[in-house]
Amino acid sequence: MRNLNSLKAGQQIIFSGTIYTARDQAHKRMAEAIKAKKRLPFELEGAIIYYCGPTKTPKGGIIGSCGPTTSARMDEFTPALLAQGLSAMIGKGARSKKVKDAIKKYQGVYFVTYAGCGALLSKYIKHAETIAYRDLGPEAIVKLEVKDFPLIVAIDTHGRSIYDAH
Amino acid sequence: MREIKASQITKAVMELVRRANFILRNDVRFALGSAYRLEKNKRAKTILKAILDNAVYAKQNSLAICQDTGMPVVFTEVGQDVKISGDLKAAINKGIKDGYRKYSLRSSIVGDPLLRGIPKFSPCIIHTDIVRGNRIKLIVLPKGFGCENKSRLMMFKPTATIKEVKKFIIEAVKSAGADACPPYVVGVGIGGSADYASILGKKALLEKLSTKHYTPYAKLESDLLKEINNLNIGPMGLGGKVTALAVKIQKYPTHIAGLPVSVNISCHALRSAQIIL
Incomplete structure (x- = not known):
């Protein structure tokens, strides 16, 4: 994602491109892989992670319901991923002070998207392919191609948070 | 037999x-619809619109x-x-x-x-x-567990005041904050034992949101709802008039030594269905 620095907390944007799903157990595994200096399932440099565990894909469909899960549960793993080059995250809810500081330090961005709207959000997914951690079921890593995916900037590269604003 | x-x-x-x-419950859909009409904040309105659109899209396309x-x-x-x-x-x-x-x-x-x-x-x-x-x-x-994770149980002293009980319930909503998909439905179980209060708190979520109790608890429910909606958490925690769609309380007799209170929060996607065989 280009021009991350120009984004401001509170801004609503639409995004088209590649994002990777990863939630609790995938984060735990990636954190262990980083510690053990092992290869990660996808290149973190410049990547966007979506905290999401979709429902099963209906017959003939691209993906099932696929809204965001609570981001705070990923907080303990996030600074290490940002240090590896992760550029942005999509989820729901507030983040810890540590994550906010790491976002500022590594010039990342945290987005939120419509929470509890998994059916609606599936409209914006044009392609989905499971690429790693298949044994985790809905927590596997899925590479998604999205078009016009709605996002709200929740923490910008300056560390400003939408949750501090009100 | x-x-x-x-x-x-x-x-x-x-x-x-x-x-x-x-299929989203009718009473939940109606409550979300009134929240949408009541809301003045532009962003909160946009989010509530997405929530309502989501329910329509889910039903039409047989998606969760x-x-x-x-x-x-x-x-x-x-x-x-x-x-x-x-x-x-x-x-x-x-x-x-x-x-x-x-x-x-x-x-x-x-x-x-x-x-x-x-x-x-x-x-x-x-x-x-x-x-x-x-x-x-x-x-x-x-x-859903985003909201289930925000459940709270408190074993109050029997001499605790209603004010203290209210404070605990409001704190539970505050600590759920933006995380558990507001606007919430707040299920409260008061009395019984630790386990029973928890079941009552969950059962309260099954009540039709528009149902009014004609007991002193009705006032408690409406007072709590008013105070919760003054928290300005709003849809997705980004501010707004509606932080909770309803507060539902179920009660049961309890022991002279205690006053169990359980809070079971539901996200706006409060789903349930029933049948009688």
């Missing part, structure tokens, strides 16, 4: 799984309202004049498993809480009541 076959129960549970996950299709909680009321041929619990779990598979829902249940393991569709949680009559009532409540 009226006979009900286990296979009938399985079939009924499968249908409840579909209805609960694909939310990808967290929950830990299914099944409330059963079995009439004492019913003879069930077969295994009731196995029949319910089969209905959950087959329904979740058939309707492409999510396998969110790990077999061991500490060792975790590969997520599966079942088992569900089953609460069974024996009641008079010769019918069986089944309710399926797929409870």
Whole structure:
């Protein structure tokens, strides 16, 4: 994602491109892989992670319901991923002070998207392919191609948070 | 004795799984609609619109309202004049498993809480009541864990004031903040024992949101709702008039030494469906 620095907390944007799903157990595994200096399932440099565990894909469909899960549960793993080059995250809810500081330090961005709207959000997914951690079921890593995916900037590269604003 | 076959129960549970996950409860939809009309904040209005659109899209396309299709909680009321041929619990779990598979829902249940393991569709949680009559009532409540994680239980002293109880309930909502998909429905269980208060808090979520109690608890519910909606958490926690759609309280007699209070928060995607066999 280009021009991350120009984004401001509170801004609503639409995004088209590649994002990777990863939630609790995938984060735990990636954190262990980083510690053990092992290869990660996808290149973190410049990547966007979506905290999401979709429902099963209906017959003939691209993906099932696929809204965001609570981001705070990923907080303990996030600074290490940002240090590896992760550029942005999509989820729901507030983040810890540590994550906010790491976002500022590594010039990342945290987005939120419509929470509890998994059916609606599936409209914006044009392609989905499971690429790693298949044994985790809905927590596997899925590479998604999205078009016009709605996002709200929740923490910008300056560390400003939408949750501090009100 | 009226006979009900286990296979009938399985079939009924499968249908409840579909209805609960694909079709938002009418009372919840109405409450969200009023919240949308009431809201002045532009961003909050946009989010509420997305929530309402999501319900329509889910129903039209047979998609889960939310990808967290929950830990299914099944409330059963079995009439004492019913003879069930077969295994009731196995029949319910089969209905959950087959329904979740058939309707492409999510396998969110790990077999061991500490060792975790590969997520599966079942088992569900089953609460069974024996009641008079010769019918069986089944309710399926797929409870998402974003909000379930924000549950609270407090064993108050019997001399605690209503003010203290209110403060605890409001703090529970505050600490859920933006995380658990507001606007919430706040289920509260007061009295009984630690376990029973928790069940009451969850059962409160099954009440029709527009139902009014004609007891002193009605005032408590409306006072709490007013105070919660003054928190300005709003949809997605980004501010707004509506932080909760309703507060529902269920109560039960309790012990002279205590006052258990349980808070069970539901996200705006409060899903449940019921049938009487």
